[in-house]
Amino acid sequence: MTASETDIYRQPHSGSLPRAVYIHVPFCRHRCGYCDFTLVARRDELIPRYLQALSNELSTLSSVYDVETIYIGGGTPTHLSAVQLTELLQRIGEHFRLTAGGEFTVEANPDGLDDDRLAVLVRHGVNRLSLGVQSFDEKVLQTLEREHSREQAIDVIRRARSFVSNLSVDLIFGVPDQSIGSWEETLKLVADLAPEHVSAYGLTFEKGTTFYGRRHRGQLVPVPDEIERAMYQTAMTLLGASGFEHYEISNFAKPGFESRHNHVYWAADHYFAFGPGAARYLNGVRSTNSRNVRRWIDGWLRHQPVLQEIDVLSDETMAREAVFVGLRRNRGIDLQKFEQRFRRSLKSLAPRVFDQYLKSGMLEVSAGQLRLTDEGRFVADSVFVDFLWTSGRFCGETT
Template sequence: MSPAGYPIPRAAYIHVPFCAHRCGYCDFTLIARRDDLIDDYLRALEIDLDRLKGRPVIDTLFFGGGTPTHLSAEQLRRLTKIVLGHFQLADGYEFSVEANPAGLDDAKIAALADAGVNRVSLGVQSFDAEILVRLERDHRRRDIVSAVEHLLESIGNVSVDLIFGVPGQTLANWKGTLTQAIKLRPTHISTYGLTFEKGTQFWNRLNKGELRQASEELERSMYAAAMDQLSDAEYVQYEISNFARPGFVCRHNEVYWRGLPYFGFGPGAARYINGSRQINHRSVSTWLKRVFADDSPIGEIDELSAEDGARELLVLLLRRCEGASKQEFQQQTGFDIDELAREAVDCYTGCGLLEETDTHIRLTREGRFVADTVFVDLL
């Protein structure tokens, strides 16, 4: 336990903000076409990690971005050496890295495998060339197939990310993408509905009438197709957007959904430590300047009240198909679900969006289609 009585994090997230270019729908913290800053980033990351006390033991480690594999093989080796010099991986660890199918060559895969990476999350999004162009992705089907096959051989645990609801995408096209993903037999598949985040190019184009959102009816049909096809292919849905073959759930993401503490390093990275959620500056240049000046890289601190924290945890737990254990929720937060949300729970169980047993509350299949609506009334 930490001095304040909070559990010490057993998970760490490292944000690698570099990309070849920014896709029109992306609102993540990243910097494109500035590879000249990679060496500065690696030096700053090591300086920031030096502030850790000791060398914490962690069960899960996740490199996200950006595109971590945009780095060269030599830079990836430097990155993993720096991070693993500051954290100890526990027995049975999960070490995940996000990757782009384009440019993922044998040297980069070898660098990941040699460092002990045992899970790769691949940003596939689609197998259809026209959809990939629309999403401004720089890979094609042949890159996906090659990357998945090589990763399964070298690392073994491969997750594939897919996007539905793309302007112009049909239900038949989406079903075809699911079929092609299943044929490659990755261990894990994530499906996300396209969102138009304010400030992105897609948001601006939507408001100019250059893009049209998929209808709610079409998005619903696409999500239903994902649940049905993946279930038929023996992928178990364990969270609203995530499906895994038995034994291959993403343990790092489970840390977030269960409200457990975690370390976070790099520009825009979040951490949850001692009951406080902190977010680093999103600007890569600001983050670099502050770290090199020995200032705190933290740009935002979110101190939730006990009740607000409990409500947020309830929503996170309900993202998981297992739902929220009443007993564990009370032990973790000090609140009874009845105290917080009895009226909303009764309302949504009555209309078939939630189901309740003596021990758990969870979303029904129907509830997963409108989860955001349910969650608003629980917060």
């Protein structure tokens, strides 16, 4: 390891001990056209080598850590067989202990999530599933190139219910040719199926995806902005009427079921991360593993870290990022606590931006909390960029 790589895996000192760990499993049956996550499709022969490489990366930890949340994301972690999942969970369990009442989430897709896999997850302490449903409209599922049907999605939500008591469902809106009626129907059905948590994301066309190319060739036409906005408003209205609290820009939860793992990110606290493409934040340093799955595996089979980026965050950058992530939560940022933590006022980071957005009604201060207004949520990305304009990136969000 180089000196800087050694720093990345340096053990956190007490006082700033991470409360969360993220593990990335980079395998899927096929790559959906809109997806730019770190993964390989139809390369299952790599799974045993991946498990060994992950074990080697986890072995950089010199002791067993107690954490409040464990999150296994992907890719599709449940693409692994029941035997491979068992090995994965055992290896994680050798290094991390979930504290009493902790949250242990695994992402899963409706296709292939059989009872054997569900039983393995529960046996190893998993108590929350995040299901990639995306839509209950067959046509929308086809456009998104999903591999499951509406009926499979409904069946898996019902079956998963008898294994875990905390279910999250991911949905996507703003899909080409999707109507508001179709989106309403999906929202009503999800409300009937009553998961504890729903994440609703607007479709994005990320550079490098096949959707990006198809959009530029005119083969996929994004829904107009006003329709996407109406869909977001519909989600807020319908999910709100069904007892979900809108607690973060894209996330809705029944009382007591907000994602504890994501709250660690949104609070700009430290966290561990392992696996290709995984981003960690330890000792004030944000580092991201290589997104090249084969390079990451080959490196760790030789006990060599393969990093994509290392950012040693200045105090100012840490403060800016805390604004960026903190404003995502509907309760916003406690201005007094912010000042105590970063030894500067939030306004001093960007006085002009601060005043401008307050004046235009995109931000508001209420009971000492700075937050986005309903109107501000529609332009959240611009607000974040304006607060972040001198700093780097943030990645690692889960659902």
